[in-house]
Amino acid sequence: MQVDKTKKKQALAAMKKLQLKEKFVLSVLKDALKSHTWDTLEADNFNLLADLAFQRQADQEKHTTIDSQEGQQLYEDDGIDALYDHHVDARFEHKPMRSMETSEKRSFEAGTSSFCKRPKQDGIEIGSKTNTVADVFYGPASEPLRHAKFDSSEKLELDFSNDAAPPCGNLPSFNVNNSRASCSAIKYDLHLQNRSDFQVKSETDHEQDHNLGGTANTLNSHKPDFKLASSGRKLSEGDKLQEEALAENKLRISKDKEFSHERELKQINLKIEYQGERSCQVFDRREASCATESKNLSLPSVDPITDGVKGGLVADGTAQQDTLSICELDCLNGVRVKQDHLWVPKKKGISFDLDVESTSRHNPLDISRGEENIPIPLAGDVVGNLSPEFYYTSKCVIYQNAPVTFSLAKVPEDECCSSCFGDCLNSPIACACSKETGGEYAYNADGCLHDWFLRKAIKEKIRWDVYPRDYYCPSMSSCPIERLKYVRKIESCKGHLLRKFVKECWRKCGCDKRCGNRVVQRGISRRLEVFWAPHGKGWGVRTLENLPAGAFVCEYVGEILTHEELEGRKMSKSGYLKQPFPLLLDADLCSDHVLKNGEPLCLDSTHYGNIARFINHRCYDANVLDIPILIESTDRHYYHVAYFTNRVVEVREELTWDYEIDFDDKHSLKAFQCRCGSRFCRGRDYKLSEIS
Numbered sequence: 001m002q003v004d005k006t007k008k009k010q011a012l013a014a015m016k017k018l019q020l021k022e023k024f025v026l027s028v029l030k031d032a033l034k035s036h037t038w039d040t041l042e043a044d045n046f047n048l049l050a051d052l053a054f055q056r057q058a059d060q061e062k063h064t065t066i067d068s069q070e071g072q073q074l075y076e077d078d079g080i081d082a083l084y085d086h087h088v089d090a091r092f093e094h095k096p097m098r099s100m101e102t103s104e105k106r107s108f109e110a111g112t113s114s115f116c117k118r119p120k121q122d123g124i125e126i127g128s129k130t131n132t133v134a135d136v137f138y139g140p141a142s143e144p145l146r147h148a149k150f151d152s153s154e155k156l157e158l159d160f161s162n163d164a165a166p167p168c169g170n171l172p173s174f175n176v177n178n179s180r181a182s183c184s185a186i187k188y189d190l191h192l193q194n195r196s197d198f199q200v201k202s203e204t205d206h207e208q209d210h211n212l213g214g215t216a217n218t219l220n221s222h223k224p225d226f227k228l229a230s231s232g233r234k235l236s237e238g239d240k241l242q243e244e245a246l247a248e249n250k251l252r253i254s255k256d257k258e259f260s261h262e263r264e265l266k267q268i269n270l271k272i273e274y275q276g277e278r279s280c281q282v283f284d285r286r287e288a289s290c291a292t293e294s295k296n297l298s299l300p301s302v303d304p305i306t307d308g309v310k311g312g313l314v315a316d317g318t319a320q321q322d323t324l325s326i327c328e329l330d331c332l333n334g335v336r337v338k339q340d341h342l343w344v345p346k347k348k349g350i351s352f353d354l355d356v357e358s359t360s361r362h363n364p365l366d367i368s369r370g371e372e373n374i375p376i377p378l379a380g381d382v383v384g385n386l387s388p389e390f391y392y393t394s395k396c397v398i399y400q401n402a403p404v405t406f407s408l409a410k411v412p413e414d415e416c417c418s419s420c421f422g423d424c425l426n427s428p429i430a431c432a433c434s435k436e437t438g439g440e441y442a443y444n445a446d447g448c449l450h451d452w453f454l455r456k457a458i459k460e461k462i463r464w465d466v467y468p469r470d471y472y473c474p475s476m477s478s479c480p481i482e483r484l485k486y487v488r489k490i491e492s493c494k495g496h497l498l499r500k501f502v503k504e505c506w507r508k509c510g511c512d513k514r515c516g517n518r519v520v521q522r523g524i525s526r527r528l529e530v531f532w533a534p535h536g537k538g539w540g541v542r543t544l545e546n547l548p549a550g551a552f553v554c555e556y557v558g559e560i561l562t563h564e565e566l567e568g569r570k571m572s573k574s575g576y577l578k579q580p581f582p583l584l585l586d587a588d589l590c591s592d593h594v595l596k597n598g599e600p601l602c603l604d605s606t607h608y609g610n611i612a613r614f615i616n617h618r619c620y621d622a623n624v625l626d627i628p629i630l631i632e633s634t635d636r637h638y639y640h641v642a643y644f645t646n647r648v649v650e651v652r653e654e655l656t657w658d659y660e661i662d663f664d665d666k667h668s669l670k671a672f673q674c675r676c677g678s679r680f681c682r683g684r685d686y687k688l689s690e691i692s
């Protein structure tokens with residue numbers, strides 16, 4: 001059957017949105033047309049075609065051989081294969097969700113189908129490749145970062161929902177461009193499309209500022225958070241004007257000075273002008289701040305814009321200059337805001353200047369301060385410090401009492417490979433270090449986890465998710481973790497997942513440092529970046545390169561604490577641990593050996609940590625998995641926690657990990673309003689119930 005070019009183009013465009021390759025789609029289309037009419041294929045925005053394409057993709061993937069049958073046999077089949085097939089599809093976002101109930105199928109609309117690989121939440125495509133401001137300014141990550149790049153014809157889609165709040169909470173956010181060569185200031189006019197969807201059209205306005213070293217700075221994704229009056233509520237004068245301002249596209253945000261990207265001392269002048277005919281207070285200034293977000297981020301509720309306002313603004317359109325008292329604010333993230341003038345220019349509404357000083361100790365080009373093999377940059381699309389402040393360390397450090405000592409004498413001869421040479425992976429006989437994984441190395445020659453190991457580890461987690469009760473701690477109410485909790489009623493332990501460990505070769509082994517069985521100890525080798533994550537999650541981590549499944553991302557590094565010490569920390573400071581997440585080293589807690597108080601350990605990256613402290617949580621279908629790694633000893637009560645990708649992860653995708661939060665546990669300090677966006681989100685009900 002002949003299909004005209006336009007139709008074919010439409011089909012390809014729709015499939016492209018689902019990240020299906022053109023060649024692949026053409027071949028599916030060719031076969032599909034043998035048994036289906038064009039009309040059925042194109043109905044519901046190519047629903048059937050998408051279905052067939054994903055079916056074909058799934059069939060092809062089924063035929064992919066698992067690379068080590070012997071290794072797989074290591075672990076006897078535990079009967080959860082069916083579950084695995086069901087859930088792995090969900091975890092592997094890039095696979096079709098074939099196992100979904102038909103009733104779950106929503107009508108397909110390119111990019112929103114239930115078969116769409118990227119789940120959506122509230123209409124926001126997670127990890128989507130729409131033009132974010134950062135994308136437009138910096139281009140795709142494969143291009144050198146931090147070059148001002150802006151196509152004034154581009155329309156930027158900015159998300160003014162609760163998502164892209166600047167780290168400094170109350171401050172407008174702006175880009176810092178580290179390129180010293182170019183210099184441009186960009187003015188935006190905000191255009192109101194509808195109440196929840198703004199679009200920002202740009203007008204480039206190149207201004208050279210040689211006085212400040214020619215450093216470029218672009219005002220970016222300003223999140224005014226101008227709340228429109230909710231329907232049903234009587235509009236105040238301010239609300240009305242605010243709505244009017246937005247509706248009339250009269251709001252202009254610009255900055256009029258360049259500044260140096262070095263964070264020690266920075267002066268930024270931002271101007272927000274209302275360009276309507278009517279002057280006076282255009283919007284409630286408190287509402288112009290990111291107040292909602294600041295609550296989530298535990299930022300001070302002080303509003304630098306509103307605080308200190310002296311006197312009111314005139315309502316009759318005549319000019320009046322108003323001065324703010326100096327308001328200095330130390331946001332938790334270290335940004336200090338100094339504001340000394342708020343003035344109302346004649347006829348043109350309001351305008352104000354903010355001077356921002358940053359006091360961060362982190363170098364945005366490498367927050368690791370050279371601790372890692374490769375720099376860990378802080379994405380340049382927002383200004384703000386990493387909060388709360390911490391010291392970057394690439395190796396775990398003992399806080400005080402943790403009984404962790406390593407010595408060569410403690411490593412038994414049969415638990416190392418002193419007679420090995422070079423690369424153990426090339427040795428015809430697997431060395432003693434592979435005993436932990438049944439005589440097979442967990443890593444392949446590319447330094448990634450073998451598929452068989454990865455799949456087992458994923459299954460392990462799924463089993464845990466589905467049958468947590470199978471994992472009750474044998475010691476139940478005497479669980480060493482529960483015993484330490486400062487709650488009146490000691491609850492019986494909800495269980496600890498007994499994990500499969502990987503043992504790496506180490507100093508007592510005869511092999512080379514480059515031996516293939518030494519991956520985690522060699523440190524980060526992939527290009528990663530800390531960025532301001534979408535959907536109000538705060539900072540996050542994304543990859544700047546495509547990662548295969550099983551790739552080592554980073555280790556979770558922090559202070560090694562005893563449980564008593566951790567509980568003490570929790571008690572000592574209200575709100576402590578709200579940001580970084582302490583991690584229990586409980587991968588072997590349920591074995592026969594019952595640990596005494598003080599023995600169970602945990603890692604806390606609040607004060608000392610590495611990039612892992614920025615990895616955000618995602619319920620269930622996160623793309624990285626934590627694997628316990630033994631390096632210096634085979635004593636499982638202290639081990640390294642390493643993150644590996646559990647599927648292919650694309651460049652610029654956010655890396656997420658399932659914190660295994662018990663959202664039902666109201667005592668848990670860990671609980672937060674989950675904004676992971678996963679369709680399997682466990683925290684959503686919690687969130688809704690908490691809000692209502």
Ligand SMILES: C[S@@+](CC[C@H](N)C(=O)[O-])C[C@H]1O[C@@H](n2cnc3c(N)ncnc32)[C@H](O)[C@@H]1O
Pocket residue numbers: 387388536537538539540577578579580581612613614615616617618672673674675676677
């Ligand atoms: C380990 S830190 C991750 C880095 C953190 N976003 C930051 O800005 O430092 C964990 C904290 O991040 C936030 N977070 C992580 N995942 C989240 C999610 N799915 N939804 C909402 N907040 C999240 C929570 O505040 C949590 O306590």
